[in-house]
């Protein structure tokens with residue numbers, strides 16, 4: 001089988017890159033091992049303003065419109081919504097946070113993303129906020145699992161998907177690039193954290209971070225806002241919510257087991273903001289690993305010695321926001337030999353030992 005691109009991994013990165021390449025008329029084949037991946041576990045949150053200082057990421061002004069446009073295009077194609085835009089209430093943990101938010105409200109660049117500021121001691125029926133809270137705009141979450149299911153069915157219908165484990169050691173380079181019966185012009189690895197085991201790209205400085213997330217059932221009505229209280233809360237409907245996520249750089253060892261420690265940590269933080277949540281019933285706990293990177297930028301580009309091998313990875317904790325824009329740019333670069341964004345060339349000299 002002769003094709004343009006063989007894509008390894010059907011997480012959000014591999015799926016959206018394949019979608020963009022197919023839209024540009026390329027022949028694509030996707031391989032995935034079928035295991036639960038980080039994209040399926042992720043909450044899919046998009047939050048333009050983060051941290052104690054309420055910083056707007058420099059790239060948000062082009063990443064966010066690209067993400068909204070891609071998810072709307074996919075919604076139109078599959079006739080169902082994937083990106084759920086909902087305001088977020090950001091609870092202050094200290095007076096300093098309140099003061100920082102107040103300053104940001106005066107900056108014109110922040111006005112599209114920030115709403116009303118609520119004073120200290122303000123009470124809501126939903127959560128306690130002794131230091132107050134602020135409303136955030138242009139926040140929301142991606143329903144990643146339904147999106148990936150639709151894309152998988154789409155790839156299967158086009159006969160360009162196979163569920164199997166790709167063994168990168170078995171790639172033949174001569175007389176032409178080949179893996180089993182497939183002869184691609186290029187192979188693009190979109191393997192998430194599994195890249196650490198890839199013989200061609202494991203030299204890249206990943207800083208993997210395990211995360212755990214809970215789905216709860218609650219007897220009382222939930223308001224229709226996202227909530228950020230250090231952790232986040234997403235009301236899925238009037239009775240079900242997701243909370244998360246832990247962030248663990250240390251106990252990785254490619255271990256995606258769920259832990260009692262993470263469950264306790266997440267539930268304790270939740271009951272601190274509303275004791276009533278102690279009655280909520282935990283119906284699901286999931287864990288997976290974020291493909292975070294040393295410099296917090298994605299890893300995109302070609303292998304230094306084998307230009308037919310490329311990587312599209314390193315979207316860390318921001319896959320839902322970043323992957324749409326980067327998949328459009330990378331698809332364009334692959335077809336037009338234009339500059340590759342977040343190019344791994346930046347690590348050739350310091351990390352690739354040959």
Ligand SMILES: Cc1cc2nc3c(=O)[nH]c(=O)nc-3n(C[C@H](O)[C@H](O)[C@H](O)COP(=O)(O)OP(=O)(O)OC[C@H]3O[C@@H](n4cnc5c(N)ncnc54)[C@H](O)[C@@H]3O)c2cc1C
Pocket residue numbers: 008009010011012013014031032033034035036037038039040041042043044045046164165166167168190191192193194195210211212213244245246287288289290291312313314315316317318319320321
């Ligand atoms: C608990 C948690 C919460 C998160 N919350 C958010 C959030 O709120 N917002 C956000 O934007 N991001 C969030 N993330 C991060 C997000 O999940 C990632 O940025 C994104 O999913 C990465 O997508 P990916 O396609 O690169 O990797 P993955 O989704 O892991 O996909 C990689 C795929 O490749 C397959 N694969 C790998 N190697 C092989 C092989 N050799 N052969 C066959 N198949 C292979 C894997 O099985 C997998 O299906 C969260 C992550 C976690 C773990």
